[in-house]
Amino acid sequence: MQKPNYKKIYEEILKRKKIKKKINDKMSIKDVLKISKIINPNNQDKNQKHKSYDLDYINYVLNDQLKHNYTNTEVANKYNLSRNTITKWKKNFNL
Known part of the structure; x- marks a missing residue:
């Protein structure tokens, strides 16, 4: 019989406590992305086809680009x- 993996158990408990503090009724896409990183820190989404963003987040990203003078x-x-997403947002929002 194998011993329980206590490290994994405690990591899960800590993750859940962190997430519970951040969950509320009016969550933005930024909050959802932060929680997603807490749940799966090493997991890069393989299929980003079904991601969606609200207008506030799009403005946040584009304003951050302007403020720091970043390239796409x-x-x-x-x-x-994706770079194409950034280009599409800039085209659609005339920035």
């Missing part, structure tokens, strides 16, 4: 988006 590639890497 730098912003895409920072926020785990």
Whole structure:
């Protein structure tokens, strides 16, 4: 019989406590992405086809790009988006 993996058990408990503090009724996409990173820190989404973003988050990303003078590639890497997505947002929102 194998011994329980206590490290994994305690890590899960700590993750859940962190998540419970952050969950509320009015969560933004930024909150959801933070919680997703807490749950799966090493897991990169293989299929990003079904991601969706609200207008506030799009403005946040584009304003961050303007404020720090990032290229589309730098912003895409920072926020785990595609360069085409950034270009599309800039085109649609006339930035």
